[in-house]
Amino acid sequence: MDLHELEAIAERELxxxxxxxxxxxxxxxxxxxxxxxIKRRLESLLAETGRQVEVDVGAVGCLGLCGRGPIVRIEPxxxxxxxxxxxxxxxxxxALDGHSCDVARCDQNHPFFTRQMLIVRRHCxxxxxxxxxxxxxxxxxxxxxxxxxxxxxxxxINAITRSGLRGRGGAGYPTGLxxxxxAKSPGERKFVICNADEGDPGAFxxxxxxxxxxxxxxxxxxxxxYAVGAEQGFIYVRGxxxxxxxxxxxxxxxxxxxxxxxAQIFESGFNFRVDIRVGAGAFVCxxxxxLIASIEGRRGQPRPRPPYPAESGxxxxxxxxxxxxxxxxxTAIIEKGPEWYSSIGTEKSKGTxxxxxxxxxxxxxxxxxxxGITLREIVEEMGGGTPDGSPxxxxxxxxxxxxxxxxxxxxxxxxxxxxxxxxxxxxSGGMVVMDAHTNMVDVARFYMEFCKDESCGKCIPCRVxxxxxxxxxxKLRNGQAKPSDLSKIEELCELMRETSLCGLGQxxxxxxxxxxxxxxxxxxxxxxAEGNHGS
Amino acid sequence: xxxxxxxxxxxxxxxPAGDNRRKILEATMKRFQYQGDALIEVLxxxxxxxxxxxxxxxxxxxxxxxLPPSRVYGVATFYxxxxxxxxxxxxxxxxxxxxxxxxxxxxLLRELEELSGVKAGRTSADGRFSLLTARCLGACGLAPxxxxxxxxxxxxxxxxxxxxxxxxxxxxx
Amino acid sequence: MAAKTLTIDGHLVSARPGETLLAAIREAxxxxxxxxxxxxxxxxxxxxxxxxxxxxxxxxxxxxxxxVSEGMVVHTNTPRLQAYRRQIIELLFxxxxxxxxxxxxxxxxxxxxxxxxxxxxxxxxxxxxxxxxVDISHARFGIDHNRCVLCxxxxxxxxxxxxxxxxxxxxxxxxxxxxxxxNQPWGTSTTCTSCxxxxxxxxxxxxxxxxxxxxxxxxxxxRIALIVDARKQxx
Numbered sequence: 001m002d003l004h005e006l007e008a009i010a011e012r013e014l015x016x017x018x019x020x021x022x023x024x025x026x027x028x029x030x031x032x033x034x035x036x037x038i039k040r041r042l043e044s045l046l047a048e049t050g051r052q053v054e055v056d057v058g059a060v061g062c063l064g065l066c067g068r069g070p071i072v073r074i075e076p077x078x079x080x081x082x083x084x085x086x087x088x089x090x091x092x093x094x095a096l097d098g099h100s101c102d103v104a105r106c107d108q109n110h111p112f113f114t115r116q117m118l119i120v121r122r123h124c125x126x127x128x129x130x131x132x133x134x135x136x137x138x139x140x141x142x143x144x145x146x147x148x149x150x151x152x153x154x155x156x157i158n159a160i161t162r163s164g165l166r167g168r169g170g171a172g173y174p175t176g177l178x179x180x181x182x183a184k185s186p187g188e189r190k191f192v193i194c195n196a197d198e199g200d201p202g203a204f205x206x207x208x209x210x211x212x213x214x215x216x217x218x219x220x221x222x223x224x225x226y227a228v229g230a231e232q233g234f235i236y237v238r239g240x241x242x243x244x245x246x247x248x249x250x251x252x253x254x255x256x257x258x259x260x261x262x263a264q265i266f267e268s269g270f271n272f273r274v275d276i277r278v279g280a281g282a283f284v285c286x287x288x289x290x291l292i293a294s295i296e297g298r299r300g301q302p303r304p305r306p307p308y309p310a311e312s313g314x315x316x317x318x319x320x321x322x323x324x325x326x327x328x329x330x331t332a333i334i335e336k337g338p339e340w341y342s343s344i345g346t347e348k349s350k351g352t353x354x355x356x357x358x359x360x361x362x363x364x365x366x367x368x369x370x371x372g373i374t375l376r377e378i379v380e381e382m383g384g385g386t387p388d389g390s391p392x393x394x395x396x397x398x399x400x401x402x403x404x405x406x407x408x409x410x411x412x413x414x415x416x417x418x419x420x421x422x423x424x425x426x427x428s429g430g431m432v433v434m435d436a437h438t439n440m441v442d443v444a445r446f447y448m449e450f451c452k453d454e455s456c457g458k459c460i461p462c463r464v465x466x467x468x469x470x471x472x473x474x475k476l477r478n479g480q481a482k483p484s485d486l487s488k489i490e491e492l493c494e495l496m497r498e499t500s501l502c503g504l505g506q507x508x509x510x511x512x513x514x515x516x517x518x519x520x521x522x523x524x525x526x527x528x529a530e531g532n533h534g535s
Numbered sequence: 536x537x538x539x540x541x542x543x544x545x546x547x548x549x550x551p552a553g554d555n556r557r558k559i560l561e562a563t564m565k566r567f568q569y570q571g572d573a574l575i576e577v578l579x580x581x582x583x584x585x586x587x588x589x590x591x592x593x594x595x596x597x598x599x600x601x602l603p604p605s606r607v608y609g610v611a612t613f614y615x616x617x618x619x620x621x622x623x624x625x626x627x628x629x630x631x632x633x634x635x636x637x638x639x640x641x642x643l644l645r646e647l648e649e650l651s652g653v654k655a656g657r658t659s660a661d662g663r664f665s666l667l668t669a670r671c672l673g674a675c676g677l678a679p680x681x682x683x684x685x686x687x688x689x690x691x692x693x694x695x696x697x698x699x700x701x702x703x704x705x706x707x708x
Numbered sequence: 709m710a711a712k713t714l715t716i717d718g719h720l721v722s723a724r725p726g727e728t729l730l731a732a733i734r735e736a737x738x739x740x741x742x743x744x745x746x747x748x749x750x751x752x753x754x755x756x757x758x759x760x761x762x763x764x765x766x767x768x769x770x771x772x773x774x775x776v777s778e779g780m781v782v783h784t785n786t787p788r789l790q791a792y793r794r795q796i797i798e799l800l801f802x803x804x805x806x807x808x809x810x811x812x813x814x815x816x817x818x819x820x821x822x823x824x825x826x827x828x829x830x831x832x833x834x835x836x837x838x839x840x841x842v843d844i845s846h847a848r849f850g851i852d853h854n855r856c857v858l859c860x861x862x863x864x865x866x867x868x869x870x871x872x873x874x875x876x877x878x879x880x881x882x883x884x885x886x887x888x889x890x891n892q893p894w895g896t897s898t899t900c901t902s903c904x905x906x907x908x909x910x911x912x913x914x915x916x917x918x919x920x921x922x923x924x925x926x927x928x929x930x931r932i933a934l935i936v937d938a939r940k941q942x943x
Contacts, residue, residue, distance in 0.1 A: 066676025
């Protein structure tokens with residue numbers, strides 16, 4: 001494979017593509033609401049009229065508005081339909097021919113779409129994730145070629161550093177610095193790991209990227225491998241994501257066949273092989289040392305850092321671990337340059353971030369927004385507020401490691417530092433909206449139950465502390481708590497935050513602490529209120 | 536947790552004698568050159584083939600991969616995905632992720648427990664039905680979400696799930 | 709490589725490069741509580757009792773797994789650390805059945821000594837009282853899971869010193885238990901060599917010899933280090 005062959009594939013692909021296209025979202029959400037049946041109906045209707053060659057019915061990745069699936073889009077008009085039913089197939093074909101049609105349309109001028117800025121999700125809804133040709137046709141694998149033939153590893157790292165990209169898994173560690181550390185650490189072998197163990201309940205950004213544009217992640221990993229000097233990569237995917245796994249397997253096989261992964265990529269001396277490891281249901285494996293233990297076939301228990309995986313990771317070798325969204329940003333930075341990338345966002349948080357907007361919100365789905373946008377813009381303008389129009393009470397970011405931000409702080413800009421300053425975290429991108437019906441003690445208890453079930457059991461503060469906190473919150477909920485119990489809860493939260501071994505235990509108190517801070521009256525109301533179940 | 540790869544009691548009884556599951560498992564281990572690192576991949580395959588991980592199966596895997604039995608057992612019990620007991624003929628998994636929780640999944644689960652007489656995480660005594668929970672299926676747009684015999688059910692509520700479970704179990708209203 | 713100089717609780721201390729902070733602290737004559745650490749075994753940093761404050765570092769670090777470095781300034785016994793240690797011991801006492809008054813190991817138990825050391829005289833947390841079995845199927849030893857603190861010293865002694873790996877941990881979180889082989893009765897284990905190193909390593913009355921009461925049991929966990937040293941010298 002060389003650049004000419006790559007261009008030839010792209011040209012061929014574009015030349016043979018029919019003008020009329022019906023594209024349906026094939027991600028998990030829309031599939032579950034019947035997208036495949038719609039596809040079958042469309043195809044059989046087209047076949048009946050002999051138009052199966054003239055009109056292309058194609059799968060595309062997630063279009064974002066998951067709460068209104070199944071979503072279907074037609075080209076060239078670009079009209080997008082929501083809540084499509086199999087019986088709508090004839091109407092949609094009519095719309096393709098310019099006739100009127102009664103199927104509900106998505107309002108493309110809604111802030112939900114217009115306020116987005118697509119970098120990572122730029123191909124989502126445009127390409128068929130099962131076809132490498134589609135990815136090549138939109139410019140795929142050019143960045144990898146460019147990097148291998150025209151840049152030194154140091155130049156690649158320099159570009160990533162200057163872009164200001166920070167880890168999208170939640171903690172926001174500078175990506176360039178991580179790459180540089182791995183590149184400089186001595187080791188006979190090095191590894192690149194893509195963390196696709198998206199465990200935060202209420203978050204599905206990474207699933208969507210993998211299901212919609214798997215090659216984007218593979219290309220990002222290959223560029224990283226070239227930069228740090230690794231020849232082997234692993235993608236650690238949640239077992240709960242069968243469709244993402246299937247698409248990754250296909251993508252890896254296609255890339256190998258085309259000489260874009262494997263030995264002597266683009267006829268250079270660079271080799272890079274990628275294997276998938278399927279997680280087996282353990283939230284703690286999102287923690288990098290636990291993830292490494294899991295790839296090594298062991299119990300997913302974290303170990304103290306240092307040493308960091310960048311120096312001593314998988315099988316003791318220097319290992320680069322980034323999450324899906326981080327790798328998915330790489331090609332855009334190479335393509336358009338670090339200066340372009342760093343012009344987006346705030347002073348310390350560059351680029352865009354994808355959020356999964358869920359809960360009591362009118363427009364449920366995925367949005368990609370520039371860093372620095374306010375919570376109000378996301379929740380009220382893009383999300384459209386609550387379904388019944390009642391006021392939003394709070395938004396939870398960062399999952400079990402994050403906190404609840406009250407509506408009074410909705411002018412907070414979304415960036416790593418600002419969210420930390422109000423007691424939450426950026427996290428991987430889950431954003432769960434809560435209204436007046438949501439009891440905040442319940443929310444804190446829900447997350448503590450999660451952490452208790454997901455605690456690996458290795459260190460004492462997390463293993464026993466989560467259970468004690470959960471029991472105390474349950475007592476509180478049942479109106480059996482004493483006034484002194486609140487300070488006991490706070491004291492235990494501090495212990496866990498300061499002494500737990502890994503991030504899971506250290507951040508497990510965050511949902512409790514943030515709700516105690518902003519909604520203390522809801523806790524106090526429950527004290528000594530036996531029989532009052534607070535709802 | 537999806538249930539599509541989990542074998543049911545019916546599948547097991549329908550399987551003819553002299554099956555080749557052992558051969559397939561052996562091939563998987565061979566592909567990983569019998570390395571201990573591959574333990575989780577091998578357990579995935581074993582569960583896919585047999586529906587659950589029996590002590591005999593775990594011992595066998597330990598021996599083939601040259602791993603101490605206690606290590607294999609320790610790994611198999613660490614991860615939620617692996618089941619050491621057979622699952623029911625039909626399974627229903629309720630997502631308890633945040634988005635589903637905020638939209639009433641916990642209440643739904645309680646209702647289904649009442650309806651089926653099976654506690655979450657358990658299988659009915661007759662082996663007909665398992666009620667399971669999952670930590671976020673990533674289908675938050677469909678909250679509350681459930682998986683019924685491998686099929687994702689979006690916007691699940693008592694009315695649409697209960698009727699289907701009843702008909703699966705051949706029970707009348 | 710040159711020796712490292714560091715400051716521990718205001719005293720200047722020199723240490724060998726590659727030495728752990730715990731070793732340096734002990735050499736300086738300072739005692740800090742430890743539980744999952746045992747001389748001769750690898751460290752896991754799980755019990756969090758030996759956490760210390762290191763100036764310039766945001767997080768507390770386990771002394772057992774932190775390497776000394778030049779100019780390090782360490783505080784081992786601040787009021788904050790004392791409070792955390794007491795709380796951790798409280799959590800342990802509340803986790804299973806560690807009521808000393810009714811324990812036959814009373815007076816001969818590392819956990820009990822630790823409680824005295826950190827000044828934990830009562831437990832403010834709810835006792836979880838899990839249903840834990842006692843396994844006396846082995847001819848020479850027994851295990852009472854009520855007394856187990858999941859330090860995993862038995863697991864490491866069996867794996868690293870005896871080279872057998874009969875023990876491991878099954879389950880997770882508060883439901884985690886040490887097991888033998890396939891979580892089967894110890895007496896039916898096919899890998900156990902009955903060497904008794906797990907008994908030497910156990911800090912509490914969890915693993916006990918049969919035939920003597922636990923109160924009479926010789927606690928000789930230092931023999932693990934002796935075995936390791938003896939082997940090193942022979943090589």
